[in-house]
Amino acid sequence: MSAVATPGALDDRALEELAQVLGAEHLITSKPARMHRARVPAPFPVHRWADHLPDAVVLPGSTEEVAEVVRIANRFRIPVVPRAGGTGLTDGAVPLRHGILLDLKRLDQIHEIDLENRTCTVGAGVNMLKLNEILGKHGLIYPDDPASYPCSLVGGRIGTSGWSLIGSRYGHTRDLVLSFVHVLPTGDIVRFGDGGGAKISKSSTGYTLKPLFMGHQGTLGVATEATLKLYPKPEAELSPFWAFEDYDSAHRTLRELVRADCATFAGAVIFDEHKVAYLRRDDEAYIPQPENVRALICAVLYGNEDEVRPGGRRLMRIARENGAHYLGDEISQGDWAARHDRYATPLHGRTKAGQVVPMSWHCEDAAINWTELPAVRREWHAIVARLRNRSDVFDDWGMFAYTSTRTGVDYLTEIDVGIWEQELDDETWAMWVQAKRDIAAVAVAHDGSISACHGACREGEVDLVPEELGGAYDVMKTIKRTLDPLNVMNPGKYGLDGSFEEDHK
Amino acid sequence: MKPFRAGEQRIPPPPQQMSDVAIMRFEHIFEVDPKLMTEHVHQQHFPNWDTQRIAASRLDHLEWMHRHWATVVVSGEELLDD
Numbered sequence: 075m076s077a078v079a080t081p082g083a084l085d086d087r088a089l090e091e092l093a094q095v096l097g098a099e100h101l102i103t104s105k106p107a108r109m110h111r112a113r114v115p116a117p118f119p120v121h122r123w124a125d126h127l128p129d130a131v132v133l134p135g136s137t138e139e140v141a142e143v144v145r146i147a148n149r150f151r152i153p154v155v156p157r158a159g160g161t162g163l164t165d166g167a168v169p170l171r172h173g174i175l176l177d178l179k180r181l182d183q184i185h186e187i188d189l190e191n192r193t194c195t196v197g198a199g200v201n202m203l204k205l206n207e208i209l210g211k212h213g214l215i216y217p218d219d220p221a222s223y224p225c226s227l228v229g230g231r232i233g234t235s236g237w238s239l240i241g242s243r244y245g246h247t248r249d250l251v252l253s254f255v256h257v258l259p260t261g262d263i264v265r266f267g268d269g270g271g272a273k274i275s276k277s278s279t280g281y282t283l284k285p286l287f288m289g290h291q292g293t294l295g296v297a298t299e300a301t302l303k304l305y306p307k308p309e310a311e312l313s314p315f316w317a318f319e320d321y322d323s324a325h326r327t328l329r330e331l332v333r334a335d336c337a338t339f340a341g342a343v344i345f346d347e348h349k350v351a352y353l354r355r356d357d358e359a360y361i362p363q364p365e366n367v368r369a370l371i372c373a374v375l376y377g378n379e380d381e382v383r384p385g386g387r388r389l390m391r392i393a394r395e396n397g398a399h400y401l402g403d404e405i406s407q408g409d410w411a412a413r414h415d416r417y418a419t420p421l422h423g424r425t426k427a428g429q430v431v432p433m434s435w436h437c438e439d440a441a442i443n444w445t446e447l448p449a450v451r452r453e454w455h456a457i458v459a460r461l462r463n464r465s466d467v468f469d470d471w472g473m474f475a476y477t478s479t480r481t482g483v484d485y486l487t488e489i490d491v492g493i494w495e496q497e498l499d500d501e502t503w504a505m506w507v508q509a510k511r512d513i514a515a516v517a518v519a520h521d522g523s524i525s526a527c528h529g530a531c532r533e534g535e536v537d538l539v540p541e542e543l544g545g546a547y548d549v550m551k552t553i554k555r556t557l558d559p560l561n562v563m564n565p566g567k568y569g570l571d572g573s574f575e576e577d578h579k
Numbered sequence: 580m581k582p583f584r585a586g587e588q589r590i591p592p593p594p595q596q597m598s599d600v601a602i603m604r605f606e607h608i609f610e611v612d613p614k615l616m617t618e619h620v621h622q623q624h625f626p627n628w629d630t631q632r633i634a635a636s637r638l639d640h641l642e643w644m645h646r647h648w649a650t651v652v653v654s655g656e657e658l659l660d661d
Contacts, residue, residue: 203647206647207647210647215648307648307649307650308648308649308650309649309650309651310649310650310651310652310653311645311648311649311651311652311653312652312653312655312658313655314655314658354598354600354601355600355601355611356600356601356609356611357609358607358608358609361597361598361601361609362597362598375653376648376649379651379653382653383653383658386653386655386658387658390655390658390659394659400655400656400659402655402656403654403655403656406655407641407645407652408638408641411640411641411642411644411645412641412644414644414648415640415644422611422620424615425618425619428600428615429615429616429617429618429619429620430611430615430616430619430620431619431620432619432620
């Protein structure tokens with residue numbers, strides 16, 4: 075038997091043990107079920123899907139069953155990849171070494187709603203939209219709001235340390251999850267939070283371990299149950315969209331809007347001219363806009379109505395003083411409502427000749443300081459323009475940047491690239507992977523971070539992670555080897571196989 | 580009231596050119612110009628009622644999303660006047 079987890083280790087004996095733990099109906103080996111869980115929305119060459127096929131899918135119904143699956147995997151040296159909604163864009167839930175796909179969707183119970191302390195405790199397979207439908211009856215909301223809001227799950231949000239559209243008001247997943255039950259790579263079950271209590275938001279007892287077990291993309295185990303911080307459901311929402319004649323004016327205005335420091339400010343996003351041009355292709359809100367509309371800003375406020383209104387007045391005044399033109403209620407309200415659900419958007423790109431082609435959506439999502447946004451924007455578009463010049467497989471869908479926090483120090487900075495997935499062959503895939511390296515290198519060169527939202531373990535970008543993190547990457551490897559000595563959990567991700575080279579020999 | 584004629588539903592209103600790349604057949608419902616959908620992706624033919632149903636459903640969805648997140652949607656146009 076190998077010293078560490080390896081592909082092909084799932085034999086009949088292991089399958090028998092898994093079936094005993096889970097029941098035969100929750101152990102699936104059929105090809106469609108495995109194919110279905112072999113990928114995520116990010117584009118990948120169709121002819122290589124088999125590279126990422128798990129050997130079996132398991133659907134545990136409790137933390138104890140998850141732990142038992144991980145223990146069996148350790149005994150037989152089988153790779154395990156946890157998967158929640160499968161909506162991630164950095165392949166966190168994609169098996170690189172086959173093995174067991176641990177599907178968390180049966181952990182979909184709401185265990186408790188604590189109306190006094192305003193918390194709830196849920197399984198990792200609970201979706202935020204469905205949870206909020208129930209919390210709304212109590213006048214509460216769990217405001218973790220990714221672009222995959224209707225389809226991503228709490229467990230995946232923990233595994234990626236997700237980013238929220240309205241995080242500037244309510245915080246991101248790491249701020250909203252108070253604690254969680256976690257199965258370590260050895261199969262041991264522990265709770266990570268602030269201190270020992272499940273509902274504590276700030277503690278100084280012991281090491282602050284909770285953040286370490288968020289955003290690891292399944293390489294350090296799997297969260298099975300989480301206790302979440304709840305807020306009152308907002309009385310009011312305001313989402314003005316403003317138009318600008320150039321990006322630089324919008325960029326300056328963005329700074330002024332953020333500096334207004336309105337208490338109900340939940341976020342602001344800037345769209346560049348490439349994004350506006352993309353929207354003009356088929357978006358009813360932007361097709362009729364005059365040609366001098368070349369950049370946009372949307373600001374969002376949530377809270378009590380008697381606080382949202384004065385905050386909104388202040389932002390309207392600031393925007394007007396900076397030369398912005400309000401796009402009107404219909405566009406502002408409609409476009410913002412659509413931002414909660416970007417995965418439902420039908421995607422099609424254009425060849426250089428202008429013909430419509432079906433494309434998948436890839437977005438790079440660096441964390442960039444406000445001062446660096448214009449330079450990063452220029453360099454990223456140049457990289458994608460070179461790609462597009464070489465092949466119609468690629469299309470530049472423009473950029474936007476969202477506030478990550480209320481002070482406006484850094485922005486989730488995204489370039490959206492359409493990729494004609496059916497035409498993606500080895501040559502164009504190699505071009506894309508190199509472009510991802512180049513895009514990541516720009517983010518690092520501007521003292522940013524490769525990813526604010528998705529994670530950075532996809533082919534291409536992952537090569538730059540040691541450069542970005544420096545000595546911290548070596549600490550990552552040491553932690554991985556210590557906590558997962560058999561490299562069972564999601565092997566191959568983040569280049570952490572390098573920690574186990576001697577074992578593989 | 581005009582009676583429903585299934586055959587009429589298959590004849591869309593004449594297009595109005597809205598930009599170099601988009602047309603409009605029904606008010607506020609834009610379509611990619613069919614001349615851009617001749618090689619790799621072809622436009623599908625919908626009965627008129629279905630086109631309007633899809634657009635209306637989208638608006639219903641957006642309205643639902645507003646109610647999901649907050650009780651009241653504040654009008655920016657009202658604040659502009661202040």
